[in-house]
Structure formats: C-alpha cells, structure tokens
Amino acid sequence: MVEVKRREKETAGSLIRRFTRKIQQSGVLLNARKTRFFASPKSKLRVHREAKMRQEIVQIKEQLRKLGKDEEKFDIRDKRLFKHMLKKNK
Numbered sequence: 535m536v537e538v539k540r541r542e543k544e545t546a547g548s549l550i551r552r553f554t555r556k557i558q559q560s561g562v563l564l565n566a567r568k569t570r571f572f573a574s575p576k577s578k579l580r581v582h583r584e585a586k587m588r589q590e591i592v593q594i595k596e597q598l599r600k601l602g603k604d605e606e607k608f609d610i611r612d613k614r615l616f617k618h619m620l621k622k623n624k
Contacts, residue, residue: 536560 538553557563576584 536562 536553536556538549538556540549
C-alpha cells in the first residue's frame with residue numbers, strides 16, 4: 535500500500551503529483567488494469583465447438599455466394615436462418 539504524508543508548506547497539487555508518481559512506480563495501477571477484464575480460459579471442448587461453428591458459417595456463406603444470393607440480406611447471426619441452413623447441410 536502506498537502512503538504519502540504532507541510535507542511542511544507543500545501545496546495540495548504537489549502532494550497529489552507526488553502521490554500519483556508513487557502509485558505509478560509501485561505498479562499498483564498496472565496490476566489493477568491487468569486484472570480488470572480477466573477472462574477465465576476456455577475449455578478445449580468450447581474452443582473446438584467454436585472452431586467448428588466458424589467453419590460451418592464459412593461453408594454457408596460460400597453456398598449463398600454460389601447461389602447468387604446477397605450475403606448482406608442473409609445475416610448469418612440470424613439464428614433461425616442459421617439453424618435452417620445447418621439442418622439443410624446435414
């Protein structure tokens with residue numbers, strides 16, 4: 535923990551500057567920023583499922599392109615269309 539005591543005849547601004555410098559040198563802010571958005575590691579199964587899903591999306595886009603349909607019209611994120619296209623492929 536960083537502690538800064540006010541010196542004689544020290545202004546509030548210089549005290550704050552000294553405090554922020556101490557904080558930066560101690561690495562407290564750096565550590566807080568690192569752990570702020572910590573995401574737990576994904577399991578192997580989840581990684582494989584996501585990879586398979588990405589491959590299927592690429593295949594569906596390729597099919598739509600070959601059929602001459604606009605990919606913008608058929609938003610792959612639309613779950614209903616996506617499920618329908620997956621069933622159709624299997």
